[in-house]
Amino acid sequence: MIELLCEGHDAAYELGNVRNLFLPYVKEALVLETVYDGDLAKAYLKKEESVIQEASYPVNLVGNEIKDKKSLKEALKKAVYDTLSAYTNRQMPWGILTGIRPTKLVHEALKSGMSDEAIDAYLEDAYKVSPSKRVLMREVAKQELAILDQNKPEEVSIYIGIPFCPTRCVYCSFTAYSLEQKQKEVEPYLEALFKEISFVAKAKQDVPIRSLYIGGGTPTSLNEDQLERLLEHVEASFDLSSIDEYTIEAGRPDTITSEKLRIMKAHGVGRISINPQSMNQKTLDAIGRKHTVEEIKEVFHIARALGHDNINMDMILGLPGEDVEDVVYTLKELKKLKPENITVHTMAIKRASKLREALREDEDSIHLTEGDKIQQMLSVCESEMADMGLMPYYMYRQKNMLGNFENVGYAKPGTECIYNIEIMEEAESIIALGAGAITKIVYQNGEKIDRIPNVKSLKDYIERIDEMIERKREGFEKYQ
Ligand code: SF4
Structure with a gap:
């Protein structure tokens, strides 16, 4: 059981999804505090008021404003992931990716001309995807694009x-x-x-x-x-x-x-x-x-x-x-x-x-x-x-x-x-x-x-x- 608390952001749904990945490996009552305070996304895992794990990520800013909501949510998700990963000593195969179409990310990367190595690094840095799933994503995305490229506009x-x-x-x-x-x-x-x-x-x-x-x-x-x-x-x-x-x-x-x-x-x-x-x-x-x-x-x-x-x-x-x-x-x-x-x-x-x-x-x-x-x-x-x-x-x-x-x-x-x-x-x-x-x-x-x-x-x-x-x-x- 991990109670999730949110301060300074409205990413409770997304962070709840990341927290849920680790729930089967948590056997005690804990509190996860997540905070956005202006330039950092932070997560603190607490047991009886004491912080037992913590992590933070910088948030992309343009001037003093957040670049976009998505980048704030991703920074918070990564902070939550790192905190719980350290506590449970576990990596999740899909990292912080919880969406149903993971290859869409790779389609965009391939279309923009990124190399396999660059895509790999991007999936690891931005989403913490494991090496085997990164290979799977790339293989599948290439096969899919070969079929999708033959679509005609009116079909x-x-x-x-x-x-x-x-x-x-x-x-x-x-x-x-x-x-x-x-x-x-x-x-x-x-x-x-x-x-x-x-x-x-x-x-x-x-x-x-x-x-x-x-x-x-x-x-x-x-x-x-x-x-x-x-x-x-x-x-x-x-x-x-x-x-x-x-x-x-x-x-x-x-x-x-x-x-x-x-x-x-x-x-x-x-x-x-x-x-x-x-x-x-x-x-x-x-x-x-x-x-x-x-x-x-x-x-x-x-x-x-x-x-x-x-x-x-x-x-x-x-x-x-x-x-x-x-x-x-x-x-x-x-x-x-x-x-x-x-x-x-x-x-x-x-x-x-x-x-x-x-x-x-x-x-x-x-x-x-x-x-x-x-x-x-x-x-x-x-x-x-x-x-x-x-x-x-x-x-x-x-x-x-x-x-x-x-x-x-x-x-x-x-x-x-x-x-x-x-x-x-x-x-x-x-x-x-x-x-x-x-x-x-x-x-x-x-x-x-x-x-x-x-x-x-x-x-x-x-x-x-x-x-x-x-x-x-x-x-x-x-x-x-
Ligand atoms: S065969 Fe498929 S659609 Fe039919 S009951 Fe089983 S799972 Fe459902």
Whole structure:
């Protein structure tokens, strides 16, 4: 427990985030006083009124004024970081960086012509990022820029959400409804979605599409007939002739049949996801997956036999009960399958998940993986990915991630997922359709973003589809 006190500044939120990184390593009641007094940002860690650690950083001034609020906040964050780092004797992998898109900093540095060495020094001095994360940031940023540099000004990407899953996973916080309860809503949902697709296709008929992504939920929780009708409608509505990428996040193996794989292939889907999360049966059972490891492999082999040559597989580090050896086993099994992409997620305890709920009720009932162990798992992943010829190509961070780590997408060169980079880097507009989907209109050369949200609830989306279309119409008109 560390009580945070602020004097002479309003950076309580940002400093609270840095303090929270160290909380798991503090076992006594302490007070952290943070002060801005005109030219120094200071932090004092106190135990029973005595200062036990302190640090200070100069604040950038222009004359007698602070250069900008950001530089004051960064000086305060560094003072807090140094104080707590000295007290706990720990370095945090991401230093004071708590944002979700760390590579944006590197994009700017690369565009301004900075060398790798200069970028490295900057990330260390300004943000205290560890050496391994600095290398990761640079590698990912270069891969991302190679894809983003091919964006054409008028292009958009399209996202279509299918918010159904066979059952709900314990860690899920997405807009996903269990089919056990919502089977009857699927047809009305598709009807509303088709209407929205038709509207967007007409409104944007002259706009080229760079990538199209059908995600969820689990799109393959639709039955074969529904999936085929969806893909036919997409094909009939949008001009897909010059699209760079068409992905379906098939997701859970228990929803994928050979017929669905055939339908996807026949309708031009070029990239699919088959997401095991873990190749350990005990874990699949524990997280609420109703399928076996053998089924994952079987589906993968069928997909290959049907010609799917760009397959992503997701895995999650820090799943309940998993240790480093379990991750090693998952990697060993994935290696045999040779997918083109593997996305490594670090478990995040999200607000809307059953896991968060269970933790609230009985904290001792669930064993969460500690930061040090997650770091070991990440290191194993890094070296195994390199061994499989997969390079890190996109990355993001979330709030409440175990150990404050990151999610990283790895890909064989040339198979990187364009949509993942576009959505993460917000470099081009993404028109998003379906319940809970949020359209992002990027304008003024990527400087500004406006959002057009659809309602989250399935019922509201179906009943208020005309209103959702109206929202889009107004949004599109604004940026024509
Ligand atoms: S498959 Fe994905 S979207 Fe569906 S319940 Fe599990 S985590 Fe949520």
